[in-house]
Amino acid sequence: xAFSIKVNGSQHNVDVDGDTPLLWVLRDSLGLTGTKYGCDAxxxxxxxxxxxxxxxxxxxxxVQDAGDREVITxxxxxxxxxxxxxxxxxxxxxxxxxxxxxxxxxxxxxxxGAKPTDADIDSAMSNICRCGTxxxxxxxxxxxxxxx
Amino acid sequence: xxRIVNVSRRTFLKGASAATGxxxxxxxxxxxxxxxxxxAPAQPGRLNTFIQIDPDGTVTVTLHQAxxxxxxxTSLPIIVAEELEADWSKIKVVQADALPVNGMxxxxxxxGGSRSVRVNFEPLSKAGATARQLxxxxxxNRWAVPVSECSAxxxxxxxxxxxxxxxxxxxxxxxxxxxxxxxxxxxxxxRRIVGKPTIRLDARAHATGAAVFGIDVGMxxxxxxxxxxxxxxxxxxxxxxxxxxxAIRGVxxxxxxxxxxxxxxxxxxxxxxxxxxxxxxxxxxxxxxxxTAAIDTAMQAALKKPGAVAVDRGDAKSxxxxxxxxxxxxxxVPFLHHATMEPMNATAWVQGDRIEVWAPTQNAxxxxxxxxxxxxxxxxxVNVHVPYMGGGxxxxxxxxxxxxxxxxSQVMNKPVKVIWxxxxxxxxxMMRPCAVSKLTAGLDAAGLPAxxxxxxxxxxxxxQLTPNRVMNGIDPISIFGADAxxxxxxxxxxxxxMPQAGxxxxxxxxxxxxxxxxxxxxxxxxxxxxxxxxxxxxRRSLMTAYPRHLAVLERAAxxxxxxxxxxxxxGRGIAVHESFGSICAQVVELAxxxxxxxxxxxxxxxxxxxxxxxxxxxxxxxxxxxxxxxxAAMFGRIDIKDGAAVQxxxxxxxxxxxxxxPPVSVHVMEGGTIGxxxxxxxxxxxxALANAIVAAGGKRIRKLPMMDEGIGFA
Ligand code: FES
Ligand code: FES
Numbered sequence: 001x002a003f004s005i006k007v008n009g010s011q012h013n014v015d016v017d018g019d020t021p022l023l024w025v026l027r028d029s030l031g032l033t034g035t036k037y038g039c040d041a042x043x044x045x046x047x048x049x050x051x052x053x054x055x056x057x058x059x060x061x062x063v064q065d066a067g068d069r070e071v072i073t074x075x076x077x078x079x080x081x082x083x084x085x086x087x088x089x090x091x092x093x094x095x096x097x098x099x100x101x102x103x104x105x106x107x108x109x110x111x112x113g114a115k116p117t118d119a120d121i122d123s124a125m126s127n128i129c130r131c132g133t134x135x136x137x138x139x140x141x142x143x144x145x146x147x148x
Numbered sequence: 149x150x151r152i153v154n155v156s157r158r159t160f161l162k163g164a165s166a167a168t169g170x171x172x173x174x175x176x177x178x179x180x181x182x183x184x185x186x187x188a189p190a191q192p193g194r195l196n197t198f199i200q201i202d203p204d205g206t207v208t209v210t211l212h213q214a215x216x217x218x219x220x221x222t223s224l225p226i227i228v229a230e231e232l233e234a235d236w237s238k239i240k241v242v243q244a245d246a247l248p249v250n251g252m253x254x255x256x257x258x259x260g261g262s263r264s265v266r267v268n269f270e271p272l273s274k275a276g277a278t279a280r281q282l283x284x285x286x287x288x289n290r291w292a293v294p295v296s297e298c299s300a301x302x303x304x305x306x307x308x309x310x311x312x313x314x315x316x317x318x319x320x321x322x323x324x325x326x327x328x329x330x331x332x333x334x335x336x337x338x339r340r341i342v343g344k345p346t347i348r349l350d351a352r353a354h355a356t357g358a359a360v361f362g363i364d365v366g367m368x369x370x371x372x373x374x375x376x377x378x379x380x381x382x383x384x385x386x387x388x389x390x391x392x393x394x395a396i397r398g399v400x401x402x403x404x405x406x407x408x409x410x411x412x413x414x415x416x417x418x419x420x421x422x423x424x425x426x427x428x429x430x431x432x433x434x435x436x437x438x439x440t441a442a443i444d445t446a447m448q449a450a451l452k453k454p455g456a457v458a459v460d461r462g463d464a465k466s467x468x469x470x471x472x473x474x475x476x477x478x479x480x481v482p483f484l485h486h487a488t489m490e491p492m493n494a495t496a497w498v499q500g501d502r503i504e505v506w507a508p509t510q511n512a513x514x515x516x517x518x519x520x521x522x523x524x525x526x527x528x529x530v531n532v533h534v535p536y537m538g539g540g541x542x543x544x545x546x547x548x549x550x551x552x553x554x555x556x557s558q559v560m561n562k563p564v565k566v567i568w569x570x571x572x573x574x575x576x577x578m579m580r581p582c583a584v585s586k587l588t589a590g591l592d593a594a595g596l597p598a599x600x601x602x603x604x605x606x607x608x609x610x611x612q613l614t615p616n617r618v619m620n621g622i623d624p625i626s627i628f629g630a631d632a633x634x635x636x637x638x639x640x641x642x643x644x645x646m647p648q649a650g651x652x653x654x655x656x657x658x659x660x661x662x663x664x665x666x667x668x669x670x671x672x673x674x675x676x677x678x679x680x681x682x683x684x685x686x687r688r689s690l691m692t693a694y695p696r697h698l699a700v701l702e703r704a705a706x707x708x709x710x711x712x713x714x715x716x717x718x719g720r721g722i723a724v725h726e727s728f729g730s731i732c733a734q735v736v737e738l739a740x741x742x743x744x745x746x747x748x749x750x751x752x753x754x755x756x757x758x759x760x761x762x763x764x765x766x767x768x769x770x771x772x773x774x775x776x777x778x779x780a781a782m783f784g785r786i787d788i789k790d791g792a793a794v795q796x797x798x799x800x801x802x803x804x805x806x807x808x809x810p811p812v813s814v815h816v817m818e819g820g821t822i823g824x825x826x827x828x829x830x831x832x833x834x835x836a837l838a839n840a841i842v843a844a845g846g847k848r849i850r851k852l853p854m855m856d857e858g859i860g861f862a
Contacts, residue, residue, distance in 0.1 A: 017397055020417045028372060028415035033364035034357020036538070038489055039570040040420070043798040046489060074357035087355035091347045091764050094772055095217025096354030097361060097489040097538025122807040128798060130489040130539050131217050132775025134809040136768070 008076035018064030023047045034074035045127030048101035055108045074100035086144035094131035110145040150271040151176040156323035170202040170319035175275040205316030210242045214259040216540030218826040219765040230342045231276030235303030246512035246532035262728035262824020277331040286321035345764035362508030365495045373412040373566040374419040375552040380791035383433040393422030435791040438650040446647040450605045455645035456621030462639030471590035479667045480851040483786040484580035490538020491573040492549035497563035508537040542655030575793040578654025581607040585667040595679030600640040607649035629664035635690040658830035661727040665831030669723035673839040701733040703754035708735035719844025723832040729823030730757040734832040736840040745862035748810040758822035766825045767814040773829025779804040781834040
């Protein structure tokens, strides 16, 4: 089936089954591999995107349910987003595999000038980092939101 | 011995500009595989690593070691740049392929055992120094001045007359020179990059999603498949009707093999759907009835009999006279899975008798030969590219995740990427073995162990992966860390038994140290408490022969505020362990809001890794190791039922998350010979945690994970 979805500002037509998760539309149909596969079960957060402005696990939304909501992926942050800079300056990443998902989750947390507290970070940042970079993620979120 | 060769005119390296006319040095080094076995001594014609200086000033380091998050592609270039006197901003890293370069055999490229910095420090230092000397010589030639009057700093050679020239402008001249021998290395005090916190070279690529992991490998006409292996370890595929999968749009082929099948499709989603639609019939094989309970029974039975004697030191008989009291405790840990964030995968393209593979593997050099042997092609016709790995931890070894892609590409006549689902990944690990240890101490009048007896029961990794290492019933890979506790134990015995596990075993970050530290450091704590002594003071009295270890322990204790009383309701636990050439001590401070819950307050670590090449990276690795160990201590357990792994995803194989993790401080110390950093942070955490729980008034946990013993996060 053909679907038309808006991703990072442009409209794309993809020909896949309607139950295909957005994750695999992004990765296999559109070649946007910054969004990662970790579990296909909505648990790990490696696949985090924004859908219609809401932090979403892209493995858990079928393309047929996306409607006309725009998909924003890590590729749309541009490379020098305050979070990306804070991630570099804070030397956050280890293997790096979870980090696009972490940054996309954090991006919503600091949107509109918000300054998340530790408690906000604890409750919003539910992504798994197997390498254990949680403390540096926390510090980078604070840095990017102007708290340090 | 390190050999350094000027190969400027004959080397064609991937990603490096071949014909720029710059300087290229090849370095030959001792060759290790991921098991830590030396595959070959450094040999002429066997160059592992290349340093290229281009006329535009770029310094490209082509590395044989693979990046899986441990930061090796930053720490190794630091070593080169230090001696080269390079401008750090001009450094570029390229991952070497496992393919001969102009007939020069690649290294085994084994990356593991926290070994990369340790074994490469000296050769890379020498190579950097040699390249620097060539730059200086090229400048001296140009200026017609003595070499001894010139010096190099930050990518520029200068002469007291005021003349300066950049490395880039000297590269062509240097390319024509013969490398000098035995160039002296810098004094430690003169280092300006080694020892300084350096941000990873790949930090930006990771933060933007641009880094290419194995799972991201793309090319024209690429098909995607997924694999389903017999869930029962050792079972075979009996029958498979491909029709239900073939009815799914996008599925192209079902390829049945002896003990697995691959579904190949136009993308991962149809492949996964296709695989799920099939009803394979498996021949369960010899492990059909295997279970955690059955393995446990075998472990307990082994514990009752003397095993093979691995250590027997001192004179137990005469020491027995001084024993006033005997104390004994039995500890136990379960199977664990690596759960790398990126599931297993590989991409292959078979064209005639040539096989090209993109594999996130820790063992590319060895796997290249395995591929050649198994698929009956010449090793020269096999190339293995190594993309980034989304975590390794010892899991990415062996052919199991490479083979299906090659098989599928052969059948499809196209490049095929095979990705394991998370469920497949988790149920087909190479598990950290379960282990049991019964420790017995005969305490003298001062409460110190006059006798020490450790009966260790662990299914053997070596028996499965490197059988030549099992000698006289002893697998050294199972006993490291228990064979020589760093305490004054004049009379000690260690015996060992290796019952069959019926599951694939492997190297899990820190390998036997992960459990031996838990056993020994919990037991030492129990002995201290048995005699009413402070656990730190008790250790001190047992460590007079180990001043370096004691210094690390004292540092961790001091940084954690051990000597000031913990706030009411808090408990502090301490542990120290040496592994992979480094010593790490940790203090866990926690609160127990209830007898069943803990809240971590802070974690403190001190580590002596000899030379701290990149303190920022070492801190990350130690902290990461602690969180990895925290996950295992609290939640980690793979159960076996009907011959198969029970846990299949992160819902049942839980991970520590942001709210669980307290502030962590890591204190990097320098001391003796250089040690590793990726694994030594793991072992002390579990015992320090168990000891902290007791200190906070909780019960002694002798069996992991904690969640099974009724302890969870608050
Ligand atoms: S892949 Fe989507 S949450 Fe894990
Ligand atoms: S950096 Fe490796 S999983 Fe987060």
